Amino acid sequence: MEFCSNLTVALRVNGRHYEVTVDARTTLLDLLREHLELTGSKKGCNFGECGACTVHLNGRRVNGCMILAASAEGAEVTTIEGLADDGKKLHPVQQAFIDQDAFQCGFCTPGQVMSAVALLHEGHATSATEIREWMSGNLCRCASYPQIVSAVQAAALQMGGS
Amino acid sequence: MQAFVYGHATDIAEALVEGGTKDTVFLAGGTELLNWLRLGIANPARVIDIARLKGLSGVTQLTDGGLRIGALTRLNDVALNDDVARNYPVLSQAILKSASAQLRNLATIGGNPLQKTRCGYFRAEELLPCNKRTPGSGCSALHGINDKHAIFGWSEACVATQPSDPATALAALDAVYVTQHRSGGRRIKAEELHTLPGDTPEIDNTLRDGELIVGVELADAAPQSAYLKLRERESYEYAVVSAAVALDLDGDRIGRARIALGSVAHKPWRLAETERALAGVAISDTSAIRSAIDASFAVAKPLPHNAYKVQLAKNATARTIRSAAARTPS
Numbered sequence: 001m002e003f004c005s006n007l008t009v010a011l012r013v014n015g016r017h018y019e020v021t022v023d024a025r026t027t028l029l030d031l032l033r034e035h036l037e038l039t040g041s042k043k044g045c046n047f048g049e050c051g052a053c054t055v056h057l058n059g060r061r062v063n064g065c066m067i068l069a070a071s072a073e074g075a076e077v078t079t080i081e082g083l084a085d086d087g088k089k090l091h092p093v094q095q096a097f098i099d100q101d102a103f104q105c106g107f108c109t110p111g112q113v114m115s116a117v118a119l120l121h122e123g124h125a126t127s128a129t130e131i132r133e134w135m136s137g138n139l140c141r142c143a144s145y146p147q148i149v150s151a152v153q154a155a156a157l158q159m160g161g162s
Numbered sequence: 163m164q165a166f167v168y169g170h171a172t173d174i175a176e177a178l179v180e181g182g183t184k185d186t187v188f189l190a191g192g193t194e195l196l197n198w199l200r201l202g203i204a205n206p207a208r209v210i211d212i213a214r215l216k217g218l219s220g221v222t223q224l225t226d227g228g229l230r231i232g233a234l235t236r237l238n239d240v241a242l243n244d245d246v247a248r249n250y251p252v253l254s255q256a257i258l259k260s261a262s263a264q265l266r267n268l269a270t271i272g273g274n275p276l277q278k279t280r281c282g283y284f285r286a287e288e289l290l291p292c293n294k295r296t297p298g299s300g301c302s303a304l305h306g307i308n309d310k311h312a313i314f315g316w317s318e319a320c321v322a323t324q325p326s327d328p329a330t331a332l333a334a335l336d337a338v339y340v341t342q343h344r345s346g347g348r349r350i351k352a353e354e355l356h357t358l359p360g361d362t363p364e365i366d367n368t369l370r371d372g373e374l375i376v377g378v379e380l381a382d383a384a385p386q387s388a389y390l391k392l393r394e395r396e397s398y399e400y401a402v403v404s405a406a407v408a409l410d411l412d413g414d415r416i417g418r419a420r421i422a423l424g425s426v427a428h429k430p431w432r433l434a435e436t437e438r439a440l441a442g443v444a445i446s447d448t449s450a451i452r453s454a455i456d457a458s459f460a461v462a463k464p465l466p467h468n469a470y471k472v473q474l475a476k477n478a479t480a481r482t483i484r485s486a487a488a489r490t491p492s
Contacts, residue, residue, distance in 0.1 A: 001180050003167035003208055024168035024209070027196070047197055048265055060267045066193045067268065070168050071211055115264065122263075136397035137262020 011075045013038065014082025020069070028072045029053045029064030032079060040080035040110045044139075051138035054111035054118075055079050061118035063137075080110035083117065093117050093155040100151040104142035112138045116152045125156040163199045170211035174376070177212050178344045182372035188212050190234060191269040193261070194277045201285060203278065203295065218272075218376055221245060229380045230340075233272025237328070238263065240271050250380055251489065252387035252406050256331035259391040262398050272375040275329035275339070275355060278366060279322035279428075280400050281311065293319045294363040301363075309467040310402060313475065314427040320363030321465055323425045324356050325400045330424030331389055332378065333432060334406035340377040343370060349379075353422070356429030363428070384408040384420075388485035390478050391424075401425040403475045405482040416440045419483070423475055433458035433479065445487045448480075455479050 008021045013036060020035045029046075032038040032055070044052035046065050053064035056078040083091040093116045096102070103109045115138045119125060124134040131152045132145070140148065171177035181188055185207035189195055192213075198204040212218075218234040221243045229250070231240055240246055241257035261269060283290045283302035291300035303311055303321050311321040332339075332352040339350040356367050369375070387408035393399040404424035410417040419440040421433040439454035455476050462472050 001169040001171060001176055001210070003169040005165060005167050007168065024166060025163045025199075047200070048193055051262065051264060054264055057267075061264045062267050063193075063264045066191075066196055066265065068168065068189070068192065068196070068209075068211070070170070071189070071192065071213060073170075119263070124263075133397050134263050137264045 007070055009069050009073050011072050011077060013077045014079060022069050024068070024070060026069045027065050028055070028057070028067040028069050028077070031069040031072075032064060032077070038079050038081050041114075042107055042110055044108070044111075049139070050108070050111075051115060052108050052111040054114040054138065056114060056118060059121075061115055078114075080114055083113065091117065092158045093120070093151070096151040096155040096158065097148075100147050100154055101144075102147040102151040103140075103144050108138060108140045108142075112140065112148055116148075116155065119152065120156055120159060125152055128153065164202070164205045166199075166206055166209050168209050168211065170213075171215060174215055174218075174342060174374070177210055177215065178342060178372060178374060180208075180210055181374065182344050183208065184371075186210060186372070188374060190273040191236065193265050193269045194273065198278070201287060203285075212374070213270075224379065227382065231271050231378045231380070233375045233377050234270050235272075237261070237266040237269045237271060237274060240328075241266070249383035249385055250331075250335060250387065252334060252384065252389045252408055252486075253328065253331040253380075255389040256327040256391070256404070256406060259389065259397075259404075260327045271328060271378055272339075275326050275332065276367065276369075276375075277324075277326055280325050281322040282307070284322060294322060294359070297362075297364045304465070307467065308465040309470075310400075310425070311465055311468055312427050313462045313464045313468060313471050314423075314431050315358045316428065316463070316465075317359045317361065317363070319361055320359035320428070322359065322363065322428060324366075324427070324429050325425055326430075327389070327391060327401065327404060327424060329356070330404055330422050330430040331406045332380075333422035333430035334387070334408050334420045335380055335384055336420065337381075338379045339375050340379060341369065341373050342376050343373040347376070348373075353430060353432050359428045366428075386411055386486050386489050388482050388489060390482040390485065392474060392478055403471055403478050405475070405478040406430075407479070407482040407486040409483070409486045411445070411487065414445050416443050416445060416487075421479060421483075423479070426471065426475055435460075436479070440483075445483075451480060451483060452476075 042052035044050035048066045187206040218232040247254040337352040391404040408420040422430045435457035
């Protein structure tokens with residue numbers, strides 16, 4: 001087995017292939033923000049507690065701060081920057097967040113949106129209670145929670161149910 | 163974060179050989195290890211990524227009717243597995259009340275029980291006296307803020323609790339952790355994985371250096387089982403007290419009860435006296451159930467700020483017995 005303090009990670013982010021050389025301690029979140037300049041994924045707590053760094057790793061939502069970049073070798077990553085169709089037409093969840101006024105300061109919003117998109121694919125939008133439970137990993141210090149639940153419900157309807 | 167070198171294992175044999183070297187840690191889901199590295203709770207020289215090892219993921223039926231869960235199976239995949247949800251609801255419920263959806267997509271069933279206490283003195287970003295963190299430095303919680311700490315099995319050296327919900331459910335199910343090690347593997351009973359603090363609170367469990375949990379085995383189905391997690395928020399919070407109960411019913415009477423409490427001790431805490439006293443008790447006999455529960459609390463020793471946890475844990479146990487009994491096996 002080869003051990004390295006620096007290594008080159010090859011992965012796909014939002015459909016583009018990247019090869020990035022990083023320190024072994026670099027997290028996926030820091031790779032995105034510091035190396036690829038994709039700063040939409042936010043660094044809130046950096047302890048896996050707030051969900052502001054939520055991205056999709058091979059189609060599943062995860063905390064970008066809780067994965068070493070090295071562990072994402074060969075992975076397919078989607079960030080908030082990759083959600084809108086062609087970078088123009090907003091994803092229905094993004095539009096629903098605007099329509100329902102589901103944020104104030106906006107810092108947690110990229111993570112909320114990424115989590116909500118995954119939640120809809122998982123089929124966890126059958127009730128407001130279920131949405132609240134499955135969105136609980138995304139904190140909002142402005143407490144826009146009621147509007148966030150409304151946005152997820154609206155997006156679920158728009159996208160043809162849960 | 164202190165510098166380390168990273169390597170990823172291509173097979174178990176290689177992981178076991180390399181994992182036996184001093185200052186080496188295994189990385190699976192990473193949701194706990196990365197925080198240890200950030201806080202300096204662990205300062206390894208080498209990190210071995212085992213998350214891509216083949217053959218350690220998934221849920222399979224055992225020939226004797228039980229289930230084997232590969233250690234690298236992500237928590238959500240365990241909880242949402244049909245066999246687990248139908249036959250071991252206590253485990254499914256415990257997992258779905260753990261962490262968040264995102265963390266459960268990373269964290270593994272083999273790694274989760276190895277998490278360390280949430281004691282604020284242990285996790286402090288600036289070092290405080292803590293025998294678990296720095297042996298011999300004292301215990302800040304013993305005479306400090308200890309409202310969330312242990313009521314069973316603590317020592318003057320450490321009053322911390324083990325917070326894992328899955329580990330509590332696995333203890334009630336008499337699950338077995340299957341391990342491998344370069345000098346041979348073992349089968350560890352779930353309630354014997356974790357240790358009590360005694361004079362060595364820096365030791366959390368009985369695993370040897372370089373020993374790897376490769377699977378979890380569940381025996382007989384426990385469809386009449388349930389998990390209750392009491393916490394200060396409705397979701398995404400550690401337990402103040404949790405209860406895992408698995409019942410075998412004989413008509414309207416309890417044939418066998420298996421009960422483990424979480425977040426009350428340094429390990430999942432089985433209520434052995436209660437389990438014995440419940441045999442033959444009618445599920446409607448609330449006073450007999452209360453007496454049976456009291457039997458296991460004779461040894462409870464609350465700290466200055468957590469006497470409330472004794473009553474809370476008794477009530478949680480009674481309520482979870484009712485929930486388990488009320489489940490209709492499908």
